[in-house]
Amino acid sequence: MNPAELDQLVSQIGEEILARLSAKKLAGAEGLGIANTVCPGCTQRCAQTCEAKTKKIIACGADRISASEKLTRIAPEIASLIDHTILKPDATADEVSKVCTEARKYSFASVCINPFWVPFVAKLLKGSPVKVCTVIGFPLGANTTDIKVTETENAVLCGAEEVDMVINVGALKSGDYEFVERDIRCVAQAAHRGGAILKVIIETALLDDQQKAMACTLAKLAGADFVKTSTGFAKSGATAADIALMRSIVGPGMGVKASGGIRSLEDVKIMEAAGASRIGASASVKIMEAAGGGTIANAAKQDGY
Amino acid sequence: MNPAELDQLVSQIGEEILARLSAKKLAGAEGLGIANTVCPGCTQRCAQTCEAKTKKIIACGADRISASEKLTRIAPEIASLIDHTILKPDATADEVSKVCTEARKYSFASVCINPFWVPFVAKLLKGSPVKVCTVIGFPLGANTTDIKVTETENAVLCGAEEVDMVINVGALKSGDYEFVERDIRCVAQAAHRGGAILKVIIETALLDDQQKAMACTLAKLAGADFVKTSTGFAKSGATAADIALMRSIVGPGMGVKASGGIRSLEDVKIMEAAGASRIGASASVKIMEAAGGGTIANAAKQDGY
Numbered sequence: 001m002n003p004a005e006l007d008q009l010v011s012q013i014g015e016e017i018l019a020r021l022s023a024k025k026l027a028g029a030e031g032l033g034i035a036n037t038v039c040p041g042c043t044q045r046c047a048q049t050c051e052a053k054t055k056k057i058i059a060c061g062a063d064r065i066s067a068s069e070k071l072t073r074i075a076p077e078i079a080s081l082i083d084h085t086i087l088k089p090d091a092t093a094d095e096v097s098k099v100c101t102e103a104r105k106y107s108f109a110s111v112c113i114n115p116f117w118v119p120f121v122a123k124l125l126k127g128s129p130v131k132v133c134t135v136i137g138f139p140l141g142a143n144t145t146d147i148k149v150t151e152t153e154n155a156v157l158c159g160a161e162e163v164d165m166v167i168n169v170g171a172l173k174s175g176d177y178e179f180v181e182r183d184i185r186c187v188a189q190a191a192h193r194g195g196a197i198l199k200v201i202i203e204t205a206l207l208d209d210q211q212k213a214m215a216c217t218l219a220k221l222a223g224a225d226f227v228k229t230s231t232g233f234a235k236s237g238a239t240a241a242d243i244a245l246m247r248s249i250v251g252p253g254m255g256v257k258a259s260g261g262i263r264s265l266e267d268v269k270i271m272e273a274a275g276a277s278r279i280g281a282s283a284s285v286k287i288m289e290a291a292g293g294g295t296i297a298n299a300a301k302q303d304g305y
Numbered sequence: 306m307n308p309a310e311l312d313q314l315v316s317q318i319g320e321e322i323l324a325r326l327s328a329k330k331l332a333g334a335e336g337l338g339i340a341n342t343v344c345p346g347c348t349q350r351c352a353q354t355c356e357a358k359t360k361k362i363i364a365c366g367a368d369r370i371s372a373s374e375k376l377t378r379i380a381p382e383i384a385s386l387i388d389h390t391i392l393k394p395d396a397t398a399d400e401v402s403k404v405c406t407e408a409r410k411y412s413f414a415s416v417c418i419n420p421f422w423v424p425f426v427a428k429l430l431k432g433s434p435v436k437v438c439t440v441i442g443f444p445l446g447a448n449t450t451d452i453k454v455t456e457t458e459n460a461v462l463c464g465a466e467e468v469d470m471v472i473n474v475g476a477l478k479s480g481d482y483e484f485v486e487r488d489i490r491c492v493a494q495a496a497h498r499g500g501a502i503l504k505v506i507i508e509t510a511l512l513d514d515q516q517k518a519m520a521c522t523l524a525k526l527a528g529a530d531f532v533k534t535s536t537g538f539a540k541s542g543a544t545a546a547d548i549a550l551m552r553s554i555v556g557p558g559m560g561v562k563a564s565g566g567i568r569s570l571e572d573v574k575i576m577e578a579a580g581a582s583r584i585g586a587s588a589s590v591k592i593m594e595a596a597g598g599g600t601i602a603n604a605a606k607q608d609g610y
Binding site for chain 2: 087089090091092093094096114115116117138139140141142143144146147150151154166168169170171173174176203206233234
């Protein structure tokens with residue numbers, strides 16, 4: 001696709017997104033900007049925690065599994081959705097090691113760490129079904145494409161099976177969609193060459209609804225496997241409204257990962273009901289304890305999407 | 306220096322630092338942990354803004370220029386201390402361009418941007434005395450050394466004259482001083498090969514006093530040109546107490562950059578009085594207006610250290 005064709009496509013998609021957003025708002029469903037409205041279920045602004053609001057949001061989209069089905073998942077299935085995450089800059093070897101032990105115990109989908117820790121974690125998880133996940137251009141996304149690609153290649157060589165990259169938010173907001181798409185595509189190709197999958201962090205806290213939709217569209221066009229809400233380092237994280245929007249844009253064929261501020265089993269259920277197929281969390285053990293999950297070594301694992 | 310020699314040196318330095326910290330506390334100067342104490346000047350916890358406290362801190366060290374001399378600097382001299390900074394991930398081309406125009410107008414020391422913007426800023430600052438400064442492994446520092454080195458080499462090739470790298474805080478806290486020193490040394494060599502200088506961000510908010518002192522010592526051993534307090538993305542930024550501690554460790558021959566939360570002329574004066582030779586700020590224009598600085602094109606510029 002040449003730049004002119006991409007521009008035209010992006011323009012068409014933008015119009016379609018605006019039309020969909022307007023239609024949903026007109027239909028009285030409060031639409032996808034619902035995160036900023038007072039919730040009828042509990043009279044508070046509570047996009048992350050209110051199940052009544054989540055169900056209302058879900059009603060806006062036809063391509064999501066019903067809340068009731070999702071809310072009855074058993075503990076091993078919940079564990080298989082979770083990227084057990086430790087991304088704080090001052091994480092020590094002992095702390096990272098503990099996270100790996102916990103991930104083996106509960107059979108989480110992956111352990112998500114900064115690139116420095118990839119070889120260490122790959123060694124600790126060897127022989128387990130838990131995947132090694134790392135982050136690229138994290139958390140600002142304002143590195144060059146060359147660096148994102150090299151960081152991806154190195155991480156995959158060292159054992160990363162999943163990479164979560166941050167888009168260039170500044171370029172997106174400057175309207176340089178061609179660059180943003182190419183940036184993602186180059187990293188997707190590097191990940192796929194090494195047999196890894198790519199999740200694309202759009203950092204929802206910094207975007208309006210149209211920009212979120214555009215970022216998801218570009219990630220899909222560029223061949224990414226997932227879109228993901230947040231780095232966990234911005235002013236806010238995942239909301240059910242954003243998950244619903246992202247799912248409506250990428251359709252059922254891609255993964256949607258909710259991350260940032262997910263601290264309870266209730267949060268997980270709400271995000272899943274809204275359309276998330278993967279959850280990023282550091283409170284994963286607390287979540288599993290609430291789900292009644294003990295040691296689930298070698299439990300059946302699914303990819304989460 | 307081999308690992309055993311480094312370990313021995315680090316151990317000796319650690320003992321010396323502890324001795325100095327204890328001596329200062331015993332001498333009733335409240336020492337370098339003063340940031341956490343109530344200030345006698347204004348009865349508040351105000352390490353960043355209280356001049357009385359700063360002077361007390363300065364009295365702890367003999368190697369700093371007196372506050373009175375520093376506090377009477379004229380506007381162009383203040384401008385020459387400031388790295389005019391825009392590091393938010395969603396900065397647009399228009400915003401970065403505006404920062405460059407402001408930097409030319411006031412003759413700031415540099416414009417500090419994320420790596421993606423280096424070629425753009427290098428073009429906009431061409432022919433001016435304002436340097437191009439970028440950040441490496443930013444803001445978490447938990448990338449591999451290879452990536453930090455490659456990012457530095459690429460940035461320098463694209464026009465960066467100063468690079469501000471983040472140390473591997475997790476490795477430091479894990480006690481792997483040999484790795485931390487080598488990480489810095491490799492980046493310093495890459496920067497110096499390209500004619501750039503290296504500032505080492507130790508992220509004071511995540512360290513205790515002994516760790517701060519250790520990080521400064523390792524940066525000095527590794528051949529860095531500056532130590533710098535903060536990324537601006539942690540829970541807190543520069544304090545006068547930290548600047549005083551850092552200056553006391555690196556001595557007069559290295560630069561000390563205060564960054565994170567510096568929003569007023571008063572803040573600049575306090576940091577400078579405490580021992581800072583460079584200031585990172587995004588509120589630089591407001592600071593210059595308070596200093597009475599108008600257009601100071603082509604004003605005499607000094608390196609700030």
